[in-house]
Amino acid sequence: MKLTKLFKSAAIGLSASMLAVSVQAADVIKIGAVAPKTGALGGGAVVTQWPNVELWSKQVNAAGGLDVGGKKMMVEIIEYDDKTNPGEHIKAAQRLAEVDKVDFIVAPYGTGFNLAAAPIYAKYNYPHIAVSAISDKMPELTARYSNLFFTLGNTTSFSESVVDILKDMRAAGTIGNRVAMVNVADAFGIELAEAARPRLKEAGFDIVYDKSYPLGTPDLSPIIKGAKESNPDAFVAWSYPPDTFALTEQAIIQDLDVKMYYTAVATCFPAFVGKFGSKINGVFGAGGVNQDSPDIQAYFKAHKDITGKDADGWASANTYVSLQILGQAIEGAGTLDRQAVIDYIKASSFDTIMGPISFEDQISNRFWTVGQWQDGKFRGVKSSQMAGAAPIVAKDGWN
Amino acid sequence: MDIIITGLLLGGTYALIAFGLNLQYGVARIMNLANGEMIVLGALAAFWIFVADAISPILTMLIVAPLSFFGNWLIYRFLLRPLVRRAKNQGQLEVDSILATFGMAFALVGIMVSIHGEYYTYSYLAEPFEILGETFALNRIVAFCFAVLIGAALWLWLYFTRTGMAVRAVSVSTEASGLVGINVPQLSAIAFALGGAVTTMGGTLISTFITLDASVGVVFTMKALIIIIMGGVGDIRGAIVAALILGLVETAVARLIDPGLTLAAAYAIFVLILLFRPQGLFGRKPS
Numbered sequence: 001m002k003l004t005k006l007f008k009s010a011a012i013g014l015s016a017s018m019l020a021v022s023v024q025a026a027d028v029i030k031i032g033a034v035a036p037k038t039g040a041l042g043g044g045a046v047v048t049q050w051p052n053v054e055l056w057s058k059q060v061n062a063a064g065g066l067d068v069g070g071k072k073m074m075v076e077i078i079e080y081d082d083k084t085n086p087g088e089h090i091k092a093a094q095r096l097a098e099v100d101k102v103d104f105i106v107a108p109y110g111t112g113f114n115l116a117a118a119p120i121y122a123k124y125n126y127p128h129i130a131v132s133a134i135s136d137k138m139p140e141l142t143a144r145y146s147n148l149f150f151t152l153g154n155t156t157s158f159s160e161s162v163v164d165i166l167k168d169m170r171a172a173g174t175i176g177n178r179v180a181m182v183n184v185a186d187a188f189g190i191e192l193a194e195a196a197r198p199r200l201k202e203a204g205f206d207i208v209y210d211k212s213y214p215l216g217t218p219d220l221s222p223i224i225k226g227a228k229e230s231n232p233d234a235f236v237a238w239s240y241p242p243d244t245f246a247l248t249e250q251a252i253i254q255d256l257d258v259k260m261y262y263t264a265v266a267t268c269f270p271a272f273v274g275k276f277g278s279k280i281n282g283v284f285g286a287g288g289v290n291q292d293s294p295d296i297q298a299y300f301k302a303h304k305d306i307t308g309k310d311a312d313g314w315a316s317a318n319t320y321v322s323l324q325i326l327g328q329a330i331e332g333a334g335t336l337d338r339q340a341v342i343d344y345i346k347a348s349s350f351d352t353i354m355g356p357i358s359f360e361d362q363i364s365n366r367f368w369t370v371g372q373w374q375d376g377k378f379r380g381v382k383s384s385q386m387a388g389a390a391p392i393v394a395k396d397g398w399n
Numbered sequence: 400m401d402i403i404i405t406g407l408l409l410g411g412t413y414a415l416i417a418f419g420l421n422l423q424y425g426v427a428r429i430m431n432l433a434n435g436e437m438i439v440l441g442a443l444a445a446f447w448i449f450v451a452d453a454i455s456p457i458l459t460m461l462i463v464a465p466l467s468f469f470g471n472w473l474i475y476r477f478l479l480r481p482l483v484r485r486a487k488n489q490g491q492l493e494v495d496s497i498l499a500t501f502g503m504a505f506a507l508v509g510i511m512v513s514i515h516g517e518y519y520t521y522s523y524l525a526e527p528f529e530i531l532g533e534t535f536a537l538n539r540i541v542a543f544c545f546a547v548l549i550g551a552a553l554w555l556w557l558y559f560t561r562t563g564m565a566v567r568a569v570s571v572s573t574e575a576s577g578l579v580g581i582n583v584p585q586l587s588a589i590a591f592a593l594g595g596a597v598t599t600m601g602g603t604l605i606s607t608f609i610t611l612d613a614s615v616g617v618v619f620t621m622k623a624l625i626i627i628i629m630g631g632v633g634d635i636r637g638a639i640v641a642a643l644i645l646g647l648v649e650t651a652v653a654r655l656i657d658p659g660l661t662l663a664a665a666y667a668i669f670v671l672i673l674l675f676r677p678q679g680l681f682g683r684k685p686s
Contacts, residue, residue, distance in 0.1 A: 037512055037516060038508050038509070038512055038613060038614045039614045040614065040615075042512065042516060042612060042613065042614050043516065043517055043518045043612035043613075043614075046512075046516035046517050047517055050516075084614070182658075185659055211657060211658050211659065212657075212658065212659045213653075213658040213659060213661070214658075214659065214661060214662045216615075216618050217653075217658070217661060218409065218412060218609055219405065219408075219409045219412070219539075219649075219650065219653075221405055221535075221536065222405065222650055222653035222654045222658060223653070223658050225401070225405075225654070226653075226654065226658075241518060241610070242518070242609070242610040242611075242612075242615075245518070245520050245610040246608075246609065246610060249522070249525050249536070249608070250536070252525060253525060253526065253527045253534065253535075253536045253537075254527070254534050255527065255534070266518075269518075271517060271518055271520050272520075274450075274520070274521070275520045275521055275522050276522060277522075
């Protein structure tokens, strides 16, 4: 009885506050964001995705909002946790469109989620500027969905860049032909390993160790021991966050003495250098950023000041850029009409912290592919059309 | 030799995961689906205190254990005891406790995300340690030693003390042990609280070598379930043996055949044991 009363008063309170919001709604741009806070991808999204949503919206509002056809409008973010569950994501996306009636959305986090949610965002014609989505299917998808944009690159370019680094280092005489390659047995790891295998062979490398391991393997020391026994010159792992940490810890303990060591996702995370300190000097990882760019430095500082967290050395900046593009497109189109904003994105070049970005068939070809830890900073060393790549250094032990 | 030692170390980790649930399910009859979250909670404590004050996770473990004991005692007393009281039979209690602890798991995940949503990763004793010319991780060896200590302490307590005997009696039959004058509600509460404390200690130890995050608990709950069902519900020796078998088999498969098959091998053994000894390695046949 008591409980029912409590619920009733809570419900009344809630609807009253919602009423208050809808009164002001005319001057507010509502932007919905669905991404994981819990579940398998939660640990990554709270580093790369969520802080940038917070940072961008606070900066926009601190500047008085976005200028929409001469009228300043504040942005309001409506957040849902998709629990790293595609079903939950679709439900939340539907809710954003039907119940919250948001004007725009922030793209989902993770390749699978961007692909799974593309139809629903297309149905409501939201500009969908995907960031953390790497796939070779991008041209097919953009042909099908006219509202969908890609910014972080494709599988081919990520594996090609790693092979390019191996070639560069072989040409410099740093390494020989022996490459150990492992991957997490998951769509991402399998796709990248399959893309890399023929390219390595074509370039004349010997893949002396080639194994996969299930996601969540509690002990990866057998992998590192196996790789070490194969006596490789280079070690490449298409790995996910927990295994990126675990493989590197084992590589240090087993003293896997390679001149080239690469782990994929999360190598660029602040937690990676936080855990290993100077030991990971020379480690390569997916992503990268131009640490010398004043725009990026200002962004890193604002990120730390406003969210209290350090940005990562890769997709953090891209995520922020995607929001800059959305904001500039709304201002440029001068309206909240989604089709007009989509058309504006397709036709324009955007001035971002990563330099000018424009889209060719809805795909941006300016992105980093490989970075390297150099004296405590994760610097971009290979990219597609990005300026400011740092020279590669050879890994010199785990000290 | 390398495979045996690596396998034993992994087995020790698995034992740490399963000890607590074994007590909670075997004695207190609570199928605690929030077991994994208790592990993560222990890991979070270790990570948090280590990053803030560089305090050794071993020390954290000693602080966390009594806190967890008390917390789990409260959970049992106020959340689970009413379920036990109203349950007409074992089956109903199992369903109720699964639902209640499932909900508790979500609440715990939410709390942990709000404290620290990122990966709990830090470096503690990540140093090489040589045994017979092979290199192993020192943090895994330390965790293994504690697993041995905890296992031995539990075994001594269960088999050589009066309370331990009473606990074993409750695990055989709650009704019969009540009839011979054992305070079943009190012992169940102690077993549940102790189970929770051991689980949290396992979490702090595991966090020194496995990167956890707030949502990863369910993976550990699954492993723990497999181990206690393999070993025989309520028998600490069974949990130890099952954990070691699992560790050895997974390591052997990873080294000799293919790391991709470790999960398949673990489940194959699980199925074989269920087929040929459904009550578990050390379990009693239902009479």
